[in-house]
Amino acid sequence: MEKETLKVGLLGLGTVGSGVMNILQMNGEQVRSRAGISIVVKKILVRDLKKERAVEVDPSLLTTDAAEILQDPEIDVIIELMGGLAVRQYVEEALRLKKFVITANKDLMATAGAPLLRLARDNGRNIYYEASVGGGIPLIRPLKHSLGANRILRLVGIINGTTNYILTRMDLENMEFADALAEAQARGFAEQDPGNDLEGIDAAYKLCILAGLAFNSQVHFDTVNVEGISNIKQRDILYARELGFTVKLLAIGEEKAEGLALRVHPALVPLTHPLAGVLYENNALYVEGNAVGEVMFYGPGAGAMPTGSSVVADLIDVARNINHQVENGIMETDFLDKKVVPLEELESAFYLRLLAADQPGVFAGLANAFSKEKVSLDMIIQKRSREGEAEIVLVTHPEKEKNFNAALTHIQKFSGIKAIKSVYRVIRK
């Protein structure tokens, strides 16, 4: 029997929670007609009842008691927008009480997504998590549905807005890392404690979610190789540009014959690549499927309204499903355990910046170190020497990482090289 009103419990009324309430107020009529049912937020869990909110809500909706929402039999849908891992108990309780769950919580879905989705299936319910990756950009639904016919070969994403904002300012405005970070914090694009973003951890969580769907696999966070951007120097960004590249923090997932390859690291991206044009706080995901070819999704990767837009879209889906009794308890993939290829075995091209003694034989020594390990050079530039030192920048052709690392060991021992200043991977496509 069709319901007349869908009652929702909201856990959290911070940035995203306020965006959701705002959208329901702004586009209420449209949401109702698309959902085919009226949607009413019955209760909202917060920590502080007195706090000033970014959206106007009836104060009687607020509570600090989670049980008041979770135990309410009239509430069919829980929207979890508190964040953190402690909220897992609320999500599990909601599913056991046969409620649908919508969440924007990447930490939770990356670390406990598969067991939570199984719990949902076992209770004839579902978890919707479009907002957990890419804010307002549709990524989860395309991977689950629109690209479902494909074997996904590769995902390459710019999925952290903070780092992309910093790298864009460094590249386009010649800023140093510390200044670009301070600017990002002042403008609300970086948190006061930005460690998870800068070190690539946030992007790695999101990669776990995307790769899980793309490769029908249970992806564990500790199988992702993670490097952040905090050591990037403006000098390298300038050289990259001179060579025809920009520097981006990439999340890369690939399914190879030997297994999954999962990594987050800064990389030089050709200026002609579609991801090179993804600037400031925007995010994008580039997907290669064996039927569709290459597609790219682009847009705002965070923020109250973009993220709220994904949450409310999930709510419309839940409402349709509840009303028409479809898709309940269906899992989008079987989340198989797959082998992960160690980083050492993957092939990468590298950018290297060195300080060399201004003396004869340095190039020959370098060439020798690389050729010993079968690493071939693609580009090389040397800047005019100063005080007996010359700066050399080179880019290699792709070779196994272990071969490149062995070549680096030879170079470190070579007396003509004074310091290895920077090493970054390079992608070509």
Ligand SMILES: NC(=O)c1ccc[n+]([C@@H]2O[C@H](COP(=O)([O-])OP(=O)(O)OC[C@H]3O[C@@H](n4cnc5c(N)ncnc54)[C@H](OP(=O)(O)O)[C@@H]3O)[C@@H](O)[C@H]2O)c1
């Ligand atoms: N912000 C974004 O742009 C964005 C984008 C994509 C995904 N997300 C994800 O969305 C989720 C929410 O993020 P947010 O930025 O909206 O966070 P936020 O602004 O910090 O809001 C969190 C809300 O949860 C409430 N809360 C937290 N712990 C609580 C507790 N123990 N008991 C009761 N209430 C509690 C807070 O109450 P008080 O207000 O009373 O303190 C607040 O209203 C996170 O999982 C985040 O990763 C955020």
